[in-house]
Amino acid sequence: MQRQWRLASRPEGIPDRSHFDLVEVPIPAIEPGKAVVKTLYLGVAPVMLRYMRNETDFESPIALGSVMAGRGVAQVIESDCIDLPVGAIVQARVGWQEYALIDTSQRPAPFVLPTDLPLSHGIGAVSLSGITALVGLRDIGNVKPSDRILVSGAAGGVGSHVAEIAKALGATTVVGIAGGPEKCRRLSTAMGYDEVIDYKNQDIDQALDKTFPDGIDLYFDNVGGALLDNVLGRINRRARIVICGSISEYLIDKEKRHKFINVQNLGRQDAKMEGFFVFDYENQYPACIDTLANWVRNKTLNPVEDISEGIETMPDALADLYLGNNVGVRMVKVAEPDLPP
Amino acid sequence: MQRQWRLASRPEGIPDRSHFDLVEVPIPAIEPGKAVVKTLYLGVAPVMLRYMRNETDFESPIALGSVMAGRGVAQVIESDCIDLPVGAIVQARVGWQEYALIDTSQRPAPFVLPTDLPLSHGIGAVSLSGITALVGLRDIGNVKPSDRILVSGAAGGVGSHVAEIAKALGATTVVGIAGGPEKCRRLSTAMGYDEVIDYKNQDIDQALDKTFPDGIDLYFDNVGGALLDNVLGRINRRARIVICGSISEYLIDKEKRHKFINVQNLGRQDAKMEGFFVFDYENQYPACIDTLANWVRNKTLNPVEDISEGIETMPDALADLYLGNNVGVRMVKVAEPDLPP
Numbered sequence: 241m242q243r244q245w246r247l248a249s250r251p252e253g254i255p256d257r258s259h260f261d262l263v264e265v266p267i268p269a270i271e272p273g274k275a276v277v278k279t280l281y282l283g284v285a286p287v288m289l290r291y292m293r294n295e296t297d298f299e300s301p302i303a304l305g306s307v308m309a310g311r312g313v314a315q316v317i318e319s320d321c322i323d324l325p326v327g328a329i330v331q332a333r334v335g336w337q338e339y340a341l342i343d344t345s346q347r348p349a350p351f352v353l354p355t356d357l358p359l360s361h362g363i364g365a366v367s368l369s370g371i372t373a374l375v376g377l378r379d380i381g382n383v384k385p386s387d388r389i390l391v392s393g394a395a396g397g398v399g400s401h402v403a404e405i406a407k408a409l410g411a412t413t414v415v416g417i418a419g420g421p422e423k424c425r426r427l428s429t430a431m432g433y434d435e436v437i438d439y440k441n442q443d444i445d446q447a448l449d450k451t452f453p454d455g456i457d458l459y460f461d462n463v464g465g466a467l468l469d470n471v472l473g474r475i476n477r478r479a480r481i482v483i484c485g486s487i488s489e490y491l492i493d494k495e496k497r498h499k500f501i502n503v504q505n506l507g508r509q510d511a512k513m514e515g516f517f518v519f520d521y522e523n524q525y526p527a528c529i530d531t532l533a534n535w536v537r538n539k540t541l542n543p544v545e546d547i548s549e550g551i552e553t554m555p556d557a558l559a560d561l562y563l564g565n566n567v568g569v570r571m572v573k574v575a576e577p578d579l580p581p
Numbered sequence: 582m583q584r585q586w587r588l589a590s591r592p593e594g595i596p597d598r599s600h601f602d603l604v605e606v607p608i609p610a611i612e613p614g615k616a617v618v619k620t621l622y623l624g625v626a627p628v629m630l631r632y633m634r635n636e637t638d639f640e641s642p643i644a645l646g647s648v649m650a651g652r653g654v655a656q657v658i659e660s661d662c663i664d665l666p667v668g669a670i671v672q673a674r675v676g677w678q679e680y681a682l683i684d685t686s687q688r689p690a691p692f693v694l695p696t697d698l699p700l701s702h703g704i705g706a707v708s709l710s711g712i713t714a715l716v717g718l719r720d721i722g723n724v725k726p727s728d729r730i731l732v733s734g735a736a737g738g739v740g741s742h743v744a745e746i747a748k749a750l751g752a753t754t755v756v757g758i759a760g761g762p763e764k765c766r767r768l769s770t771a772m773g774y775d776e777v778i779d780y781k782n783q784d785i786d787q788a789l790d791k792t793f794p795d796g797i798d799l800y801f802d803n804v805g806g807a808l809l810d811n812v813l814g815r816i817n818r819r820a821r822i823v824i825c826g827s828i829s830e831y832l833i834d835k836e837k838r839h840k841f842i843n844v845q846n847l848g849r850q851d852a853k854m855e856g857f858f859v860f861d862y863e864n865q866y867p868a869c870i871d872t873l874a875n876w877v878r879n880k881t882l883n884p885v886e887d888i889s890e891g892i893e894t895m896p897d898a899l900a901d902l903y904l905g906n907n908v909g910v911r912m913v914k915v916a917e918p919d920l921p922p
Contacts, residue, residue, distance in 0.1 A: 464845050478861070483848040499840035504805050507824040507856040514853040520819070 242267050243551055245308045245336035250293050253491055254562040257555045259292065260308060260336075268341035275324035276341055277314035279334050279574045282551070283363040284310070284558045285397065286462075286487045308336040308554075313353065313362035315577045327579045329353045331362050336554050338574060348522040354533045355581040361536060364397055364569030365543035370532040371525060372484060372518045373401040373460075377409055379524075380516050381458050381482045385410040388452055390471065393462025394433060395423040396561070397569045398484055402460050403432035404541045405532075415451050417444075417467070419564055426567050430544050439467070448474060455479075463488045465498040472502035475511050483515040491562060544568030583608050584892050586649045586677035591634050594832055595903045598896045600633065601649060601677075609682035616665035617682055618655035620675050620915045623892070624704040625651070625899045626738065627828045649677040649895075654694065654703035656918045668920045670694045672703050677895050679915060689863040695874045696922040702877060705738060705910030706884035711873040712866060713825060713859045714742040714801075719750055720865075721857050722799050722823045726751040729793060731812060734803025735774060736764040737902070738910045739825055743801050744773035745882045746873075756792050758785075758808070760905055767908050771885050780808070789815060796820075804829045806839045813843035816852050824856035832903060885909030 246261045270276050291309055294301045302309050312334045316324050323344050324330065332350035334340035342350060353362040364370060376398075377383045383406055393399045394416025403414040416433035418424050419440040427433040437447040448456075448470065455476040461468055464486025471481065489497055506513055521528075535541035546568045548557055553572050560566045587602045611617050632650055635642045643650050657669045664685050665671065673691035675681035683691060694703040705711060717739075718724045724747055734740045735757030744755040757774035759765050760781040768774040778788040789797075789811065796817040802809055805827030812822065830838055847854055862869075876882035887907045889898055892915045901907045 461848075464848060468844075486845050486848045489845050497842065497845065499842055500844045501838065501840055503809075503841045503844055504827050504830050504838065506854055507802075507805060507827045510856040510858045510861065512853065512855040513847055514855070515848040515851040517851045520851065 241265065242338035244338070245551070245554055246306060247292060247302050247304055247308050249304065251289065254559055255289060255292060255555065256559050260555050262552065265337075267339040270318045270320055271341060272320055274341050274343040275316045275319040275321045276339060277324075277330065277332065277334060278317050278578060279338050279340065279551075280313045280315060280329075280577055281360055281363050282310055282312040282334070282336060282554060282572045282574055283368075283397075284554070284561055284570050284572075285368075286485050286490065286561050288558060289490050289562070309333065310336050311368065312574070313359050314340065315579060315581065317578060324350060327581070329355055329359060329362065329577070329581045331367050336551070338551060348519055348525065351525055351529070354529070357533060357536055359577070359581065360545050360547060360571060360573070361543055363571040364545060365401060365536055365541055366529050366532045368518050369397045369569055370401050370405070370541070371521065371528045372398045373405045374528050374532065375518060375521050375524065376460060376482045376484050376516060377402065377406050379521070380514050381460065381480045383409050383411055383458060385412060387411055387457040388454065389414045389458045389460065390417065390452065390456050391415070391433075391460040391462070392417045392467055393485065393487060394418045394427050394431070394436075395567050396462055397566070399460070399462050400431050400544045400568045401541065403427075403434075405535070407432060408535055408540045423567055426544065430542065431568075432542075444470065458482070460484060461486070465489055465492075469498060469500045469502050472500065472505050472513075475505060475509050477509050477511070479509060479511040481511070481513040483513060487562065546570045547573050549573050582606065583679040585679070586892070586895055587647060588633060588643050588645055588649050590645065592630065595900055596630060596633060596896065597900055601896050603893065606678075608680040611659045611661055612682060613661055615682050615684040616657045616660040616662045617680060618665075618671065618673065618675060619658050619919060620679050620681065620892075621654045621656060621670075621918055622701055622704050623651055623653040623675070623677060623895060623913045623915055624709075624738075625895070625902055625911050625913075626709075627826050627831065627902050629899060630831050630903070650674065651677050652709065653915070654700050655681065655683075656920060656922065658919060665691060668922070670696055670700060670703065670918070670922045672708050677892070679892060689860055689866065692866055692870070695870070698874060698877055700918070700922065701886050701888060701912060701914070702884055704912040705886060706742060706877055706882055707870050707873045709859050710738045710910055711742050711746070711882070712862065712869045713739045714746045715869050715873065716859060716862050716865065717801060717823045717825050717857060718743065718747050720862070721855050722801065722821045724750050724752055724799060726753060728752055728798040729795065730755045730799045730801065731758065731793065731797050732756070732774075732801040732803070733758045733808055734826065734828060735759045735768050735772070735777075736908050737803055738907070740801070740803050741772050741885045741909045742882065744768075744775075746876070748773060749876055749881045764908055767885065771883065772909075773883075785811065799823070801825060802827070806830055810839060810841045810843050813841065813846050813854075816846060816850050818850050818852070820850060820852040822852070822854040824854060828903065887911045888914050890914050
């Protein structure tokens with residue numbers, strides 16, 4: 241038998257344990273062309289609230305009563321699929337459960353992880369968080385050495401990688417925004433940020449005036465809302481705003497969402513604002529993972545991870561994202577591998 | 582002697598004759614490395630109001646009392662510059678005057694026009710208006726055959742070229758928005774638009790519901806404001822919003838400008854909104870002009886021009902843009918060429 245989290249109801253506000261049921265079910269049997277995997281780590285991401293509410297059209301809806309969707313690091317323990325050999329450590333859409341039956345038809349397809357790095361990095365730095373930061377900075381943000389860069393949600397799963405990756409791509413100065421002294425301390429000491437703004441304890445206008453007296457060239461946005469609008473009023477010519485996430489908007493009623501006054505500055509400054517989703521860049525995953533893994537090996541990229549133990553902690557891990565409790569990549573360690581990776 | 586319009590005061594609202602002085606001054610004498618040109622056509626563009634107000638940082642400010650800036654079609658009549666030979670027909674920053682002394686240091690540099698086409702096309706279709714439509718659709722909008730395309734300000738100097746150029750680039754259906762029955766008739770009969778919305782006489786929500794039941798993939802925006810926000814609420818995944826102009830905003834006090842409620846849809850739809858200015862694409866001008874001239878020759882592109890006669894009509898030509906009086910490329914014919922082009 242194994243444990244599995246099922247979606248019990250659709251949350252309006254922050255999701256918690258009441259929206260899930262933890263059940264015991266049999267470990268799945270092998271099927272032709274598929275593989276049985278053992279879950280080692282499970283990740284959480286802000287976008288999950290949109291899946292739970294059935295708000296997206298780029299991910300299958302999650303029916304009430306079915307296993308909660310999510311990706312994780314897993315080891316293949318039984319296989320009838322040549323691309324998923326027994327023993328391989330893969331990143332895949334396993335769902336919130338201790339064992340899963342997977343195949344290569346899921347999109348993005350399962351991908352094999354490097355085994356010389358901590359397996360937990362397969363949730364973040366050498367996986368979708370790292371790829372999101374890399375694609376966002378390089379392909380959407382077209383980051384340049386002279387760019388003055390601002391990152392919101394800088395202590396989060398993606399944001400915690402952005403400063404180091406931006407510098408690996410040539411940037412010189414990266415400013416991060418986060419909430420609270422502990423997060424802000426970690427931005428400076430562990431995540432490569434040159435300057436830090438604590439939005440909970442500083443006047444944001446004064447802080448932006450001081451850190452960006454000559455305007456902002458690149459904004460990597462994880463929060464949306466009033467801060468995004470504020471930045472729109474400070475962009476330089478040909479600036480780029482990379483919309484990675486908008487966590488401030490997920491929990492607000494549509495009527496109460498921020499009304500933007502600086503949008504037309506995009507036209508005045510011949511600037512760009514672009515949203516993107518890492519699932520659309522699947523063909524770049526192998527090259528990105530190589531790049532990210534090498535940066536971890538040579539200490540260019542130093543992942544900060546925030547790990548709780550046991551699959552029973554999954555709802556709390558997810559809630560932490562919306563409560564702002566995580567520092568770095570929030571994940572849950574579910575099990576140790578059975579076989580040598 | 583020649584006539585010359587000088588900037589007399591900075592307009593807050595729509596510019597009119599009172600903001601200019603028409604004066605008589607000597608025809609400039611030739612100088613080393615320069616050329617004297619005779620102005621044949623002068624163009625007007627919405628952005629000129631921003632020059633007059635000294636609001637831009639990408640064009641030299643126009644001092645009060647100096648010649649009004651603007652580009653035109655001109656013939657070289659005396660030259661000490663190998664790139665500007667006598668007789669050549671060029672598009673250049675000549676200013677609002679009958680004769681000008683120019684050199685190749687102005688940016689964008691003067692460029693030579695094809696002489697087998699009407700010289701007036703050097704103001705619009707085979708010049709900056711056409712290049713703006715082409716670069717906006719192709720390089721910013723990444724136009725695709727399956728795109729459902731909306732164009733605002735569709736009867737304007739740039740908009741009047743957008744439908745035909747979009748189709749030359751593979752698009753199948755282009756919908757235009759303009760104000761009033763005459764403009765809307767010309768969109769269908771002369772400018773290649775498949776469907777037309779008259780914003781002055783139709784309910785815009787109903788019209789967009791009807792013409793875009795499956796959402797909008799590409800929006801070529803010349804007006805900004807509430808219509809842009811409305812479109813933001815209707816974009817499809819990976820949609821592109823090309824901000825060419827925001828004429829609705831130029832005449833409104835900052836406090837009264839539209840407040841946007843649908844901006845975050847860019848993030849939800851992984852879509853892009855990008856402003857651009859044709860001056861930044863100078864290195865593409867020769868190739869664009871070749872392309873546009875060939876489209877005119879083979880009737881793919883059929884320019885609609887709105888020409889008044891005599892340099893004394895310049896302030897009215899400019900005002901027409903903000904009053905919405907122009908259909909197609911508004912320009913002024915100043916003189917005939919002296920030499921065979």
